[in-house]
Amino acid sequence: MSRPIRTLLFSTLFPSSTRPVHGIFVETRLRELLKSGAVQTKVVAPVPWFPFRHPRFGDYARMAATPERETRHGIEVLHPRYPLLPKVGMSTAPLLLALAALPAVRKLQAEGFDFDVIDAHYYYPDGVAAAMLARWVGKPLSITARGTDLNLIPAHALPRAMMRWAAQRADASIGVCAALMDVLRGWGIDGKRLHVMRNGVDLERFRPLPQAQMRAELGLQGAPLLLSVGHLVERKGHHVAIDAMPTLLATHAQARLVIVGDGVERERLKAQARTLGVHDSVTFAGGVPNEQLLRWYSAADALILASSREGWANVLLEAMACGTPVVATRIWGTPEVVTPESGGVLFEPREGCALAAAVQQLLRAAPSREQVRRYAEGFSWQQTTQAQLDLFRRLSQADVACA
Template sequence: MTDGIKDKNLFVICHSYNYFQKDPFDLIAPHVASIYVSVRTNPFAEIGKHLPILRNEIFSSVDKIDRTNTPENTHVYSTPIWYLPTDRGYKNLGQKQYNRVTSLIQKKEIIYDLIHCHFVWSAGYAGARLKEEFGGPFVVTAHGYDIYSLPFMDDEWREKIEYVLNTADHIITVSQSNLACINRLNVSTPVSVIPNGFRSDIFYPRDAVSCRTLLNLPHDRKIVLTVGYFDPIKGHTYLIEAAREIISKRKDVLFVIVGLGKLQTTLEDQIRSLGLEDHFLFAGGKPHSEIPLWMNASDIFVLPSLNEGNPTVMFEALGCGLPFVGTRVGGVPEIITSETCGLLVEPADPKGLAEKILLALEKEWDREAILAYADQFAWESIAERIIGVYNQVLE
């Protein structure tokens, strides 16, 4: 499958180089000549740490680029673009990113055979313009908000997103739910649905007792874990509301929240108002390599999101053999298709969420069955499918 790309150079345009935007490319790297990666960064992030209006809205280059174990043939460049997190600033970002990417290519004398962009906007716009100006095949991956939200916000956004998708030689998207959104647009480009995945060399079962000891977590509590940025779309407020119902029925539950974000103070106030301080632990942001310890120390993983594309943490939890409780949004119900691996509830339903968490805490889960199911979502398998798309467009 890889013979068609072994002498090819891949140019990647993305918004960050970590997790799901890094892992598959690290596995693709041995099968290509070189990979050049342009990561969009915002210099405002460096001063934003000191300005309340910007704090937690944008991330610095340190947050967005993970150079750990980067393959020798992979070259990662920060592409700084000044912009404010406003609708107009974001709409202008596509042209700005194209200009900066073009300068990077010229400065570094990058020669590429294929462009792959993560997120339709703004990386996808830069890729579309490069194809128009200089030719060469162009693949774009639509992940989440860039396809289920942006094109339906107004006519200008719809035109921009349709332009990118129709310019691409092939579209990858991570869920059938996203595909349905693409089908609502005037787009004729072929689409492949390829889900996100997980690092099987990092996310695997470990001894729960050892993990709890290492993390200084109690051994006599049921631990419910959630991981993610504190944003309204992630549904943390509904999990806290559900916790009130759960604690009224059993007092041995500890909710552990790993992450950072602008809503933390609001969430902490909500917990105090409900008298749940003894049942919640804000663990803060953690390195990706540490997340498996938290997962293996837990009894179940919960994702109460109001919308999603195809959440990587879901696959990572399954890779650890951890039962999943989540909402029927985005690609989640396409993965959690039976109660062997998890339980689902409608979004924004704290009572229903409480019922499912209580059921999950009582259930005897077959961890081996969860692991066997998760195996198909290891990044090794996903990378092979992406390479298959590359071979198609290069032919």
């Protein structure tokens, strides 16, 4: 094509001025793609309709306050509202999402942005809705699977059936790890339409900083100093990290666990630490902006990720890019990131005693921070960006040929 490829990114997982870290991994991949100069993109990122903006309604209030249209990092984003119905919301969400987004898509086309490809993220409900939109506007479709969409939601029969329909309709499916594409392969989707494009890491944003200096600035102490990062929800496994502390303190009396993140489990996790008698050795740091995480990674001796489900966990490469080795559960795409060459350790089962043993294994033969950083440098965004360009160019040319 003589002009740049025009893509329409469609996903409910995209940041806004009121929720700046929501779906930041989708925005990050897009921003890396746009650096190529070969793509022009606009974003349709629907948000659930909610009538009240009072802070006491928390995240729903932030959704209500989301502007209808805004520009982030030079990217134009539309936020149409869609109804999220109680009790039946999971089954009706794809259709309601597609119907609500269609006017926004048509508006962009009327304004002159006649895109070549729909680039959808998250298979359900977003990918299913995108498959409807692609049919209605007659455009090629790529859907990126990111983790829970294919390793949890298919347990429900109706969503699984709708996802299979969308996968059959999509011109391409992208997985951030090979394990996710294995799910679609098991559904009988043609392997030629399945692509693995791993997430990269921003090696400029995430870089080693002096460990002693970061500890002093953040007021952190511990030997070892362990870090657990993520929303305070069960699947992120902060409770497993707390469970490991009594065993670790028995051999490392100065050990400290720092938990970075906010969420509904905060008080329960604090109560767990008190019950186990380790509350003096566990710090709850609250939420930290993404651009500040490098200070916390650099301060730590190890990152712990005790998740029950992950497609491709960005925190693993972020920590390693800062020179910090990782200990993580052996699940889904994580073994594709934490290899023997990384210096990290995988553990199973997902229990405190197994995690404690893995941390002790890492401490006995800890890799140098320089070695860990070198490993992370092999995960720049360049390869993924080029793979996207090749795919979107092929889909765009095929659409022109069919027209």
